[in-house]
Amino acid sequence: MATERLVVVGGDAAGMAAASQARRLRKPDELAITAFERGHFTSYSACGIPYWVGGDVDGPDALIARTAEEHRARDIDLRMRTEVTELDLDRGRVRTRELDNGGRESWTGFDNLVLATGARPRRPGLPGIDAPGVHGVQTLDDGQALLDTLDASSGRRAVVVGAGYIGVEMAEALIRRGYEVTVLEQSAQPMSTLDPDMGALVHEAMCGMGIETVCGTTVTGVLTDTAGRARAVTTEDGEYPADVVVLGLGVRPETTLAAAAGLPLGESGGLLTDLAMRVRGQDHIWAGGDCVEVLDLISGRTRHIALGTHANKHGQVIGANVGGGYATFPGVVGTAVSKVCDLEIARTGLLEREALAAGLRFVTATVEATNRAGYYPGARPMHVKMLAERRTGRLLGVQIVGREGAGKRVDIAAVALTAGMTVERMTALDLGYAPPFSPVWDPVLVAARKAAGAVRAAGA
Amino acid sequence: MATERLVVVGGDAAGMAAASQARRLRKPDELAITAFERGHFTSYSACGIPYWVGGDVDGPDALIARTAEEHRARDIDLRMRTEVTELDLDRGRVRTRELDNGGRESWTGFDNLVLATGARPRRPGLPGIDAPGVHGVQTLDDGQALLDTLDASSGRRAVVVGAGYIGVEMAEALIRRGYEVTVLEQSAQPMSTLDPDMGALVHEAMCGMGIETVCGTTVTGVLTDTAGRARAVTTEDGEYPADVVVLGLGVRPETTLAAAAGLPLGESGGLLTDLAMRVRGQDHIWAGGDCVEVLDLISGRTRHIALGTHANKHGQVIGANVGGGYATFPGVVGTAVSKVCDLEIARTGLLEREALAAGLRFVTATVEATNRAGYYPGARPMHVKMLAERRTGRLLGVQIVGREGAGKRVDIAAVALTAGMTVERMTALDLGYAPPFSPVWDPVLVAARKAAGAVRAAGA
Numbered sequence: 001m002a003t004e005r006l007v008v009v010g011g012d013a014a015g016m017a018a019a020s021q022a023r024r025l026r027k028p029d030e031l032a033i034t035a036f037e038r039g040h041f042t043s044y045s046a047c048g049i050p051y052w053v054g055g056d057v058d059g060p061d062a063l064i065a066r067t068a069e070e071h072r073a074r075d076i077d078l079r080m081r082t083e084v085t086e087l088d089l090d091r092g093r094v095r096t097r098e099l100d101n102g103g104r105e106s107w108t109g110f111d112n113l114v115l116a117t118g119a120r121p122r123r124p125g126l127p128g129i130d131a132p133g134v135h136g137v138q139t140l141d142d143g144q145a146l147l148d149t150l151d152a153s154s155g156r157r158a159v160v161v162g163a164g165y166i167g168v169e170m171a172e173a174l175i176r177r178g179y180e181v182t183v184l185e186q187s188a189q190p191m192s193t194l195d196p197d198m199g200a201l202v203h204e205a206m207c208g209m210g211i212e213t214v215c216g217t218t219v220t221g222v223l224t225d226t227a228g229r230a231r232a233v234t235t236e237d238g239e240y241p242a243d244v245v246v247l248g249l250g251v252r253p254e255t256t257l258a259a260a261a262g263l264p265l266g267e268s269g270g271l272l273t274d275l276a277m278r279v280r281g282q283d284h285i286w287a288g289g290d291c292v293e294v295l296d297l298i299s300g301r302t303r304h305i306a307l308g309t310h311a312n313k314h315g316q317v318i319g320a321n322v323g324g325g326y327a328t329f330p331g332v333v334g335t336a337v338s339k340v341c342d343l344e345i346a347r348t349g350l351l352e353r354e355a356l357a358a359g360l361r362f363v364t365a366t367v368e369a370t371n372r373a374g375y376y377p378g379a380r381p382m383h384v385k386m387l388a389e390r391r392t393g394r395l396l397g398v399q400i401v402g403r404e405g406a407g408k409r410v411d412i413a414a415v416a417l418t419a420g421m422t423v424e425r426m427t428a429l430d431l432g433y434a435p436p437f438s439p440v441w442d443p444v445l446v447a448a449r450k451a452a453g454a455v456r457a458a459g460a
Numbered sequence: 461m462a463t464e465r466l467v468v469v470g471g472d473a474a475g476m477a478a479a480s481q482a483r484r485l486r487k488p489d490e491l492a493i494t495a496f497e498r499g500h501f502t503s504y505s506a507c508g509i510p511y512w513v514g515g516d517v518d519g520p521d522a523l524i525a526r527t528a529e530e531h532r533a534r535d536i537d538l539r540m541r542t543e544v545t546e547l548d549l550d551r552g553r554v555r556t557r558e559l560d561n562g563g564r565e566s567w568t569g570f571d572n573l574v575l576a577t578g579a580r581p582r583r584p585g586l587p588g589i590d591a592p593g594v595h596g597v598q599t600l601d602d603g604q605a606l607l608d609t610l611d612a613s614s615g616r617r618a619v620v621v622g623a624g625y626i627g628v629e630m631a632e633a634l635i636r637r638g639y640e641v642t643v644l645e646q647s648a649q650p651m652s653t654l655d656p657d658m659g660a661l662v663h664e665a666m667c668g669m670g671i672e673t674v675c676g677t678t679v680t681g682v683l684t685d686t687a688g689r690a691r692a693v694t695t696e697d698g699e700y701p702a703d704v705v706v707l708g709l710g711v712r713p714e715t716t717l718a719a720a721a722g723l724p725l726g727e728s729g730g731l732l733t734d735l736a737m738r739v740r741g742q743d744h745i746w747a748g749g750d751c752v753e754v755l756d757l758i759s760g761r762t763r764h765i766a767l768g769t770h771a772n773k774h775g776q777v778i779g780a781n782v783g784g785g786y787a788t789f790p791g792v793v794g795t796a797v798s799k800v801c802d803l804e805i806a807r808t809g810l811l812e813r814e815a816l817a818a819g820l821r822f823v824t825a826t827v828e829a830t831n832r833a834g835y836y837p838g839a840r841p842m843h844v845k846m847l848a849e850r851r852t853g854r855l856l857g858v859q860i861v862g863r864e865g866a867g868k869r870v871d872i873a874a875v876a877l878t879a880g881m882t883v884e885r886m887t888a889l890d891l892g893y894a895p896p897f898s899p900v901w902d903p904v905l906v907a908a909r910k911a912a913g914a915v916r917a918a919g920a
Binding site: 312 | 470473505507508511516517518522523625663760767768769771772788789790792793794795796797799800804806808831835836837865867868869870871872874875876878879881885888890891892893894895896897898900902903
């Protein structure tokens with residue numbers, strides 16, 4: 001029997017998890033695995049970059065889950081600094097270019113192909129946006145470049161463009177490094193992954209931390225000094241001096257290769273797959289990680305969510321299937337958790353605007369409760385907002401803003417959403433209670449009770 | 461229309477939650493509410509006593525959720541220090557005795573009766589067990605008496621009998637007050653609410669905290685000094701000097717009145733109710749809190765679980781039904797969380813011995829993972845043990861021992877159990893991920909993956 005050939009494009013979480021899982025199931029004489037990575041690093045935690053920049057984590061080594069050498073030791077032929085430039089699906093091969101070797105090109109054939117090309121940061125085409133001192137934070141190389149700028153600069157003013165996950169995490173990182181931080185956000189509130197009323201709580205807390213947070217403003221460009229370095233960010237409303245500028249505008253799927261090969265893309269430009277993570281309509285092409293769209297189990301639509309935890313699961317599923325096993329990725333409920341300093345921010349399920357767009361009618365309930373028994377040291381207020389479908393009372397989404405212990409409570413709702421639970425049923429959930437952990441009514445239960453009341457009040 | 465009469469026996473969580481909820485739904489001219497409490501306090505958090513004793517909480521006032529005066533201001537006729545001595549169900553009345561008023565007796569009629577008589581601590585009939593210096597910690601009065609002993613004593617040696625929830629929490633409290641603490645436990649490991657392999661992790665951690673933990677030993681009595689005060693605890697194996705002795709042997713339902721009235725009791729002596737918390741076979745008698753048995757949704761049996769969070773839910777349900785609304789308490793999955801110093805201990809669902817007793821066949825999986833991304837500051841190991849049913853792969857139980865952030869992760873499993881989820885389905889749960897909160901694979905997911913593998917390996 002001829003050795004089968006698996007080719008992986010992209011050496012980060014999804015690609016290398018697929019390769020590793022396939023290798024666990026099939027030996028080198030059965031399956032040859034070749035992986036191409038155009039960057040300097042494999043299997044790293046991009047989500048950890050803000051904590052590296054902030055000084056909490058020694059990087060970049062600590063952020064690397066498995067090095068190229070470790071992958072090679074497991075019989076994965078990993079080619080670093082090698083870019084895949086073309087997919088030839090008809091002939092089952094990919095064209096590659098070695099970035100450090102005079103651009104030498106060659107073709108590699110495959111029986112199964114895994115596309116794990118990741119995402120690229122949104123970078124608006126504005127004047128000065130490419131000036132030195134303006135940094136994205138998508139890759140370890142980006143993180144190192146930002147740290148070099150910070151180390152070289154004597155200034156102390158930072159502007160972060162975008163107040164989403166990356167934006168607020170980078171704001172924290174820069175505050176910890178002693179910078180005066182201004183965050184500029186186009187939406188009316190920070191964290192547009194929350195409803196505006198919950199985003200307002202984040203806004204208030206950020207201001208309390210000394211982070212100047214300017215919302216509802218559009219960045220128009222970056223001004224440079226005589227040496228060509230960034231010195232200020234301009235908006236429609238004014239100018240913000242900056243010794244360093246960090247872009248936190250989110251990412252979009254990197255699917256240039258896939259698009260050129262005619263593979264199916266969704267509304268956000270991500271690859272579309274079946275439940276086994278096989279590209280739709282293809283027998284031997286698989287895709288996972290930040291370059292795909294995933295099924296949102298609540299809205300019934302596909303959406304793009306760039307998250308390391310999904311990428312790892314995708315890789316695991318692909319590797320199992322390519323390795324002769326069976327696994328699926330059933331979809332997501334849209335869970336995310338983040339923090340800015342000691343403020344924890346979490347969501348799962350649908351926001352109001354997302355529920356409306358999905359054709360759902362709903363009621364909402366927002367409560368303020370404490371993370372622990374009110375009398376226990378460290379008890380702090382936390383807010384929980386809950387959306388429930390009218391008539392059925394089915395849970396549709398939860399948003400949480402609070403301090404220690406608030407964020408991961410979103411998992412309660414994530415499981416309830418997955419199970420299609422009603423808020424009425426949730427009121428009786430048997431959650432862990434002891435004074436250091438929760439009030440007798442956990443804040444999620446308090447929200448469920450209020451939401452259940454709202455469902456009854458709304459009637460048919 | 462004549463005013464209906466609701467009588468409540470017991471003024472703590474279940475009783476007063478029932479009274480308060482009924483009052484919310486029905487005005488005083490429709491429903492007269494009389495509640496009898498034999499102690500000095502109402503609506504208090506007994507679960508908070510260890511933190512009061514340990515000095516973390518100013519008690520006892522902080523532990524009182526609502527005072528007698530506050531209840532009376534809401535038109536609840538609350539009679540403190542008044543004991544109900546007999547239930548006359550045929551004539552619909554209860555006999556009471558005023559403890560502070562020369563023992564004056566009288567009868568009070570009811571249309572609906574709520575039994576919320578709570579639990580009483582287990583206190584083995586051993587020599588010396590009633591000596592001064594030996595303390596239970598079930599009521600606020602108990603807590604105050606213990607604190608008086610601690611304040612009056614110049615000694616520094618404490619013995620805690622029993623290493624269950626109360627025992628380990630009291631061990632922490634006494635350590636915080638500067639005592640040398642010995643915990644004596646009859647079982648082979650502390651926390652017999654966990655499987656022995658998980659209890660062993662608690663044992664090891666307690667020893668690391670300087671708590672001498674002696675397991676597999678049977679207490680035979682308490683030795684007293686010439687003044688008749690406790691000076692040591694004796695076991696089959698030796699003698700443990702003690703300036704103070706704390707009993708943490710758990711509780712049993714206080715159902716003396718109910719038994720005398722011929723009401724149905726379960727195997728652990730708790731009242732049996734229907735899903736609306738009405739005593740089985742009775743139309744107008746309700747019961748909730750620590751004096752009832754609850755349906756365990758996983759084993760299908762009733763069991764006794766004394767927990768404030770259940771008591772509050774029971775009261776809420778009873779009050780809604782008595783108040784003309786509708787609510788049920790569907791049952792529990794057996795969730796509990798506790799801590800001893802910085803060690804968090806949690807369980808939900810069934811232990812191995814409980815699953816066997818329920819007639820279930822299962823596989824187990826235990827994993828060690830970290831509470832946060834391994835590289836993030838404060839990442840600490842945590843252990844998760846998972847039981848899954850053979851063939852079906854349905855989750856049966858989870859036990860967790862770890863540090864910060866470990867305990868409340870049990871809620872993930874509590875919701876999954878409630879939903880009847882398989883461990884295979886759990887492997888794809890969309891849980892909150894960010895480096896300060898979790899590794900890319902949350903420890904619960906890691907355990908689910910291993911358990912799912914064990915289910916497959918076990919075959920049919």
